[in-house]
Amino acid sequence: MTQARLSMTLILLLLCMGSADAAVPSEKINPSLVFNIEGPINHPYLVLYLSTRYFPTESDVLLAVLPLRNYRIVSGFTEALMTRPACTSPGPEADLWYSVRITEHDERRTQRCVLPQRLACNYFAAILQLPDINWSAQNLVLIKHFMSEVQCQNGLTIGDGNKGKTK
Numbered sequence: 001m002t003q004a005r006l007s008m009t010l011i012l013l014l015l016c017m018g019s020a021d022a023a024v025p026s027e028k029i030n031p032s033l034v035f036n037i038e039g040p041i042n043h044p045y046l047v048l049y050l051s052t053r054y055f056p057t058e059s060d061v062l063l064a065v066l067p068l069r070n071y072r073i074v075s076g077f078t079e080a081l082m083t084r085p086a087c088t089s090p091g092p093e094a095d096l097w098y099s100v101r102i103t104e105h106d107e108r109r110t111q112r113c114v115l116p117q118r119l120a121c122n123y124f125a126a127i128l129q130l131p132d133i134n135w136s137a138q139n140l141v142l143i144k145h146f147m148s149e150v151q152c153q154n155g156l157t158i159g160d161g162n163k164g165k166t167k
Contacts (some may be wrong), residue, residue, distance in 0.1 A: 031071060033078060034103040037150055038096040038114065048146040050074060062146055064139040074127055078104060079111070081123065087113035098151050121152035 031052060037045035048062045052071045057063050066074065081087050082104070100120035104111045115123055124147045128135065135143070 031075065031106040032104075033071075033075060034105070035146065036101040036103070038099045038101055046146055046149050048142065062142045064142045066139065070133045073130055073132055075104065075106075077127060077130060078102060081115075082111055082113050086119055087115055100150060117150060117152075120150055121147065124150070124152060 033050040035048040035050075037047075039045060044060055046060055046062055048064065049057070050064050050066055050071065052066060052068050054063065054065050082102070087102070096114070098117040098120075099114050100117075100123075101112060101114045124143060127133075128140070128143060
């Protein structure tokens with residue numbers, strides 16, 4: 001093997017090892033709420049984690065670490081939402097653009113649902129208004145950045161044609 005080939009092989013090996021270490025399967029982070037934006041596969045979307053502990057992430061992952069008390073409040077709010085018909089798994093014909101898949105993991109189970117864009121925007125606006133949580137400035141920035149990726153503005157969908165009206 002030539003020196004150039006050996007160098008290239010080592011570089012590729014290091015890159016592969018580094019990315020494997022950075023990727024954390026969401027099922028191993030308990031408890032956690034994971035938010036994925038649905039859309040075309042060829043477009044890289046951010047992923048937002050709400051968790052009670054820090055873990056290494058990739059560049060397209062936002063991690064908001066919450067105190068256990070605050071996490072439980074958001075988790076309870078989310079679980080209540082997951083029991084409603086609005087939070088369902090859409091069929092293949094559904095319009096998924098900018099909808100948000102919510103996955104909740106804890107020691108006992110994993111729950112999933114998909115919210116259409118408008119409801120996802122309303123959900124994020126609502127959790128930011130939960131009365132018993134004082135969001136840190138850093139976590140506010142992360143959640144609002146994720147909301148902008150979903151095309152939310154003040155809890156409403158951007159360009160929804162209802163200027164000045166609340167939904």
